[in-house]
Amino acid sequence: MRQMARWALGAALIAPATLVFADPPPPPPYQMRAQAPSGNRLNPGRDGKVLFENHCGYCHLTFGMGTNLLVKQRLAAGASPATALLANRDDLTAAYVHAVVRMGKGAMPPQTRVDVTDAELDSVAAWLGRGK
Ligand code: HEC
Numbered sequence: 241m242r243q244m245a246r247w248a249l250g251a252a253l254i255a256p257a258t259l260v261f262a263d264p265p266p267p268p269p270y271q272m273r274a275q276a277p278s279g280n281r282l283n284p285g286r287d288g289k290v291l292f293e294n295h296c297g298y299c300h301l302t303f304g305m306g307t308n309l310l311v312k313q314r315l316a317a318g319a320s321p322a323t324a325l326l327a328n329r330d331d332l333t334a335a336y337v338h339a340v341v342r343m344g345k346g347a348m349p350p351q352t353r354v355d356v357t358d359a360e361l362d363s364v365a366a367w368l369g370r371g372k
Pocket of ligand 1: 265267292295296297298299300305306307309324326332337340345346347348349351362368369
């Protein structure tokens with residue numbers, strides 16, 4: 241504390257007219273995990289969009305780290321940054337989603353059958369792959 245006060249005093253003496261001691265900016269918002277849908281996790285045919293938001297959304301909705309990392313990849317691929325949100329993609333196939341989820345990809349850790357059951361993954365992959 242005392243050191244900071246000394247630094248501030250020194251800085252103010254060096255450049256009194258240009259230094260502004262403002263509060264730091266607020267932290268960026270981050271993605272919370274969406275609520276788990278009701279129903280048996282082993283049953284097929286549940287809502288893929290809702291399952292996606294719960295199981296993948298904390299990384300793949302707005303402000304999620306998956307979305308943030310994919311912005312760079314999408315731009316490098318010449319695609320719109322909006323396609324960093326997986327929900328906006330029309331080029332994903334269900335088979336590709338299955339493979340990435342079970343094996344992981346780059347910074348995405350593999351998701352086990354405890355994280356996402358086979359039935360849940362089928363629903364999520366069908367929903368994400370709906371454009372193909
Ligand atoms: C812990 C965070 C995290 C979770 C949970 C997560 N992902 Fe990811 N995902 C990422 C990251 C980060 C990437 C980018 C990986 C890279 O290339 O470095 C990614 C990439 C992907 C890709 C590849 C996109 C492309 O353009 O190749 C798909 C498909 C995907 N995730 C699907 C899912 C699905 C479906 C779920 C839920 C079952 C899920 N992810 C859960 C972090 C996550």
